[in-house]
Amino acid sequence: MKLEDIPRLSLGFLPTPIEKLERLSSELGISLSVKRDDFTGFGGGGNKVRKLEYLMADAVSQGVKVLITTGGHQSNHARMTAAAARKYGMKPILVLRGNRPELYQGNLLLDHLFGAEIDFLDPDAYFTEINPRMQHHADAAQARGEKAYIIPLGGASALGAMGYVNAVKELAEQYAASGLPTPDHIVAPVGSGGTLAGLHVGCAMYMPSTEVVGIAVTGSAVPFSERIAVMANAAAELLGYDRRWSAEEIRIENDYIGPGYSIPSEAGNAAIKLAGKSEGVLLDPVYTGKAFAGIIGCVENGSIKKDANVLFIHCGGSPALYPYADQLTSDLPPDTAS
Structure with a gap:
């Protein structure tokens, strides 16, 4: 191809x-x-915009309603994925490495402004729990009748x-x-x-x-x-x-x-x-x-x-x-x- x-x-x-x-x-x-x-x-x-041009084309073609990805607190990828989800009428869910902060700054602030649902994972448990946690959100979306799409770390x-x-x-x-x-x-x-x-x-x-x-x-x-x-x-x-x-x-x-x-x-x-x-x-x-x-x-x-x-x-x-x-x-x- x-x-x-x-x-x-x-x-x-x-x-x-x-x-x-x-x-x-x-x-x-x-x-x-x-x-x-x-x-x-x-x-x-x-x-990450360059990667999302291809990943979002795939998600849109499948009629996705919930877009799920992961990264650190200050993940550029998570921020741009949330924006792309909103552009195409999808709900963004971000599973982020790090505990919930007292103050949302930088990319976390932008994630919030894009209306992302943010699920914070303890840093020590992140690498063992991340895939099951993203799958949990995908399964919950499917149970509601909404097609979910998981984008891997960093696209x-x-x-x-x-x-x-x-x-x-x-x-x-x-x-x-x-x-x-x-x-x-x-x-x-x-x-x-x-x-x-x-x-x-x-x-x-x-x-x-x-x-x-x-x-x-x-x-x-x-x-x-x-x-x-x-x-x-x-x-x-x-x-x-x-x-x-x-x-x-x-x-x-x-x-x-x-x-x-x-x-x-x-x-x-x-x-x-x-x-x-x-x-x-x-x-x-x-x-x-x-x-x-x-x-x-x-x-x-x-x-x-x-x-x-x-x-x-x-x-x-x-x-x-x-x-x-x-x-x-x-x-x-x-x-x-x-």
Whole structure:
């Protein structure tokens, strides 16, 4: 099946621009650009819109009334899934990792404004209870006569990966139109793996000289390289494309997670401030800040060579900045008022 034959709804404001980061290029000694997928627009923007274009086409075709997914407190995916559900007349149910907060901020506030039903799961029980809990909500919907549809964590599936196969096709067209060479490396955060799986398939099809580099922002019980290889292979099979990947071919940098998922890291916070002060670009502590710290670290350790042409996929997430204001303003001088 060709990519254009797979049903897709138009949700994002596409194509998103490619922006050259001149000051950071000079500072890091590489040619650094950013694919502004924080500008996809719908539901507050971010990379998950591309996956939802395919996943929602499937849900709408089935007459779904209840859309169920999962993520962390500050999940961009959960926020955009809730918005997409409302756009197509569905009820969103979000099963989120974390206890009910006293104050809804960032993406949680937006989830509430989209009218999502939020089911909070204790963090320690999340990974054993998440699938049964989502199935419980699906069964309850079915018992009411409402068709339910479960979208996996991060939209990470072969169908969701089509969003980033299509994104690479879009990139290849942009580079061809500009007359500029395609990048040596595409770098993106890795939280659930669907974006990277799509990037691998897309680059093999449309930009074969470009290496895909994933910066892990969370740990994984099954190594990301294994999970992504399986997903990329399933996506390639869906497309009738004969390339297959082994785990050894999936490059994942695991040194930039920090204390854990959704817990800010020192390097990530420094990267957020550097991007803001150098280029006026907003990153976040959960995903893009850590991924950008990974680019800096890879340049410093030589695994991304000086003068390399690097494209950073900005996956969005600026709503997740605000709940971390205390950590991000810890460098302010103390109040000396008496």
